[in-house]
Amino acid sequence: MSLHVESALGYHGSPLAYSDRDTIVTICGNALRFHNVTNKQETFLWGADRGVSTFAVNRKSKLVAYAAKGEEPTIYLHQLPDFQLLETYTEIAELDVVGIAFSRLGDRMVTVAKEPDQKLIVWDVENGKKVVESVTTVEGEFVTVCPADADLICVLGNGVCTVFEIELNYKQYEVIARQIEFEEEFVPICHEWIPGGFLYIGCEGGQVVVANAKTGQLLPCGEGCNWANLYAPVCSLAVHKDHLLVSTLNGVLRFFEHAALEDSHSTLNMIEEIQLVGEEQELEVTAMAYNPTFDQLHFATNEASLFKISLKGDSMEEHPDLSPNKRFAAVTPVAEYHCGAVTGVVALPSGEHFASCGVDGTLRLWHARSRALLHKRQFSSQQSSLACSASAGMLALGSSEGVLRLLSFKAGGAEGEPQVTYRSRLHDKALSLLAFSPSGLLVAAVGADGRMFVHSSGL
Structure with missing residues (x-):
């Protein structure tokens, strides 16, 4: 290969x-x-x-x-x-x-x-x-x-x-x-x-x-x-x-x-x-x-x-x-481009788009082949992890301050700007890993403080 x-x-x-x-x-x-x-x-x-x-x-x-x-x-x-x-x-x-x-x-x-x-x-x-x-x-x-x-x-x-x-x-x-x-x-x-x-x-x-x-x-x-x-x-x-x-x-x-x-x-x-x-x-x-x-x-x-x-x-x-x-x-x-380290990247269900996050505090949506930046959203702190659920039409975004955000991209399709539907501070340190269950109903968040939380995605 x-x-x-x-x-x-x-x-x-x-x-x-x-x-x-x-x-x-x-x-x-x-x-x-x-x-x-x-x-x-x-x-x-x-x-x-x-x-x-x-x-x-x-x-x-x-x-x-x-x-x-x-x-x-x-x-x-x-x-x-x-x-x-x-x-x-x-x-x-x-x-x-x-x-x-x-x-x-x-x-x-x-x-x-x-x-x-x-x-x-x-x-x-x-x-x-x-x-x-x-x-x-x-x-x-x-x-x-x-x-x-x-x-x-x-x-x-x-x-x-x-x-x-x-x-x-x-x-x-x-x-x-x-x-x-x-x-x-x-x-x-x-x-x-x-x-x-x-x-x-x-x-x-x-x-x-x-x-x-x-x-x-x-x-x-x-x-x-x-x-x-x-x-x-x-x-x-x-x-x-x-x-x-x-x-x-x-x-x-x-x-x-x-x-x-x-x-x-x-x-x-x-x-x-x-x-x-x-x-x-x-x-x-x-x-x-x-x-x-x-x-x-x-x-x-x-x-x-x-x-x-x-x-x-x-x-x-x-x-x-x-x-x-x-x-x-x-x-x-x-x-x-991202200013500093890129901390997360995921492919979106369309197959033509992907999302990324970084220490510059941004979440970005890209078109894969044209390399065009479609959307950029700025947050107040560094972003440390990212996950995507195709079945839920949702992104999970973790910050360096332990904040979990769920964002829906269903409304606008693959190219639509993701909208924050949920926000919670789960940890007192950075969220280092995020993962959805296959159904998209659950999201697991692991922090640098050694704790893991499992949340309902709210579907």
Whole structure:
């Protein structure tokens, strides 16, 4: 017997990358999920070990590399789109690999390991051998290679941004580490490259600064570039060929014209601002990625939601989803998943739908094949268990506070929103297991306090 995975639901903070114009790659469980945003089809590259810690894609050479989780991890290099295994890399780290990056042409791959060794290794992709190896001064969180110069590598983590430059001396490669010098109020969070060996760096205090990677110096801001007006920590950056996109923790996206790097100064001008949440609310954009043609961007949030940004072309007909009052960009929700652990999932009698619950306090109804979220109901506490009775047309939902709820989905059919018909606090700890009798007349509830109750479902 074999099982074929048709689709996956969920997002938990992984990077986003495009493998081609229409396909987004994310980590999903022990796999890389390749989701085609046009036809909604999904394919999976399954991890060979104990999970996937990070990955990178190179569209130029059609490569994808991922690192396995755990001690002494292996990195696997595959060819796209058929996932042919090209190479495995070992002796990389004692513990997890935290970052992988390709050079623009895909001829080099850079890996960064976490503590205790904190190795930075540059690999020759063609022969699978090390070009050079170094050690980062702090544990890195993000690594990138300069698109215009493969000898420049930026590693950022724990408030430290370091540029590593590779030099060839007497037929042997050496690494020069150059830490970007920040003033005390600037704590770097994220970075992106600009053509010419410069870096945009987003900071915890709401500043975005420009640094010269060759010298390690920040460029002074020109007139009109007072980045204190962002008012909230910078979460992520994305570089378009024509502009810079900045997201901040207060749920605001801002588009800026690229810095005019003249006379050793940097000046940026804002094009448009988009508010994703209400004032005084927080929303962290965890990852952003433009497609290869730069007319569309997807981004993900810490609330496990995915969004699409459509950029306006020469005519409104090119992007019909743009509202008339938006002259530059429009944001469209793509998917909303459970935020945190999923604690229960059951199939509904229709065979086309299923329900799930999670620590985010929600009960959700899904269409299995389309992966569409049909209904979401928010409760005040974490939900810890779920059961379904086909004969009773009922769901049993247990919470982390020991509350049992019975919900009927008979009235609206399989797609109808479940209605609460019964509620009782049975336990003083979480309800860990729920089960209906075959007739649906009885429901058993087991709590983390070691007690079990059997209830009539009220039919």
